[in-house]
Amino acid sequence: MDRQTDTGASNLLYRHPELYEVAYDGAGHAVARLAETILHDQLGHQPASLLDLGCGTGRDLEYLATLIPDVVGVDHQRAMLDYARHRRPRIDFRLGDMRTLRLERTFEAITTFGYALADIHANRDIDRVMATCAAHSRPGTVLIVEVIDPLRTGELPRTLTIDIPDLRADAITEYRHHHAQQLLEQHRTWRRAQGLVHDLAHLRLLHPKELEYYLDNHGFDVLCAYQLPEKHTAASAFVAARHRGDG
Numbered sequence: 299m300d301r302q303t304d305t306g307a308s309n310l311l312y313r314h315p316e317l318y319e320v321a322y323d324g325a326g327h328a329v330a331r332l333a334e335t336i337l338h339d340q341l342g343h344q345p346a347s348l349l350d351l352g353c354g355t356g357r358d359l360e361y362l363a364t365l366i367p368d369v370v371g372v373d374h375q376r377a378m379l380d381y382a383r384h385r386r387p388r389i390d391f392r393l394g395d396m397r398t399l400r401l402e403r404t405f406e407a408i409t410t411f412g413y414a415l416a417d418i419h420a421n422r423d424i425d426r427v428m429a430t431c432a433a434h435s436r437p438g439t440v441l442i443v444e445v446i447d448p449l450r451t452g453e454l455p456r457t458l459t460i461d462i463p464d465l466r467a468d469a470i471t472e473y474r475h476h477h478a479q480q481l482l483e484q485h486r487t488w489r490r491a492q493g494l495v496h497d498l499a500h501l502r503l504l505h506p507k508e509l510e511y512y513l514d515n516h517g518f519d520v521l522c523a524y525q526l527p528e529k530h531t532a533a534s535a536f537v538a539a540r541h542r543g544d545g
């Protein structure tokens with residue numbers, strides 16, 4: 299894997315995908331349901347095909363695959379992909395890097411949820427992700443990007459709990475801004491009976507006009523931004539854009 303971030307091996311939830319879904323409760327599929335609404339608003343129907351970049355455990359695709367016949371999930375972490383394939387065997391999951399992926403086909407919809415784009419730090423790499431989105435788009439393709447709203451980082455979750463038969467763990471998360479780099483440092487301490495675990499991640503913040511610029515450079519017109527007032531997603535903006543067929 300071409301290293302771009304520090305979130306991989308150092309992150310407890312990435313090392314143990316089975317815990318990811320317990321910590322970030324996906325019950326009710328709130329994000330996927332919002333995507334369903336956005337796609338219906340913007341396309342007038344549910345798309346026939348969808349590509350999810352940085353799909354993680356595939357929890358959103360589980361719901362979207364009940365509506366969309368042709369879904370593909372891509373992630374660059376083998377542990378996440380192995381878990382996704384085991385848990386959701388009917389979904390097409392591919393190991394790949396969203397900066398370089400080329401499946402040589404297009405989709406009617408492309409999504410990236412759970413701040414997967416925030417793992418991409420360098421401007422040049424954000425450009426490469428947008429080029430990937432353009433390469434998998436046709437005129438009219440709708441792209442949905444879940445980003446951290448830089449003005450609402452105070453709403454990011456401070457506490458997480460895992461409470462399953464084998465493990466009881468609580469996490470406290472602290473955030474620190476590195477303004478010059480537009481990075482948010484996320485320091486998480488897990489308390490378990492066996493001792494403490496420390497996670498460190500850096501999340502790239504994108505301001506709305508900046509995101510619009512990257513998208514426009516690759517042929518996408520921003521349509522609107524949606525929000526979901528849920529506990530774990532109160533800091534999220536879901537930006538929808540449509541591909542013009544150029545770029």
Ligand SMILES: C[S@@+](CC[C@H](N)C(=O)[O-])C[C@H]1O[C@@H](n2cnc3c(N)ncnc32)[C@H](O)[C@@H]1O
Pocket residue numbers: 302351352353354355356357358372373374375378394395396397410411412413414415417418
């Ligand atoms: C916070 S998780 C979100 C997972 C999933 N979208 C969700 O909401 O549950 C971010 C995911 O993005 C993936 N990711 C980060 N950088 C990536 C890259 N360059 N290419 C593919 N996947 C990437 C990570 O491996 C991780 O699974």
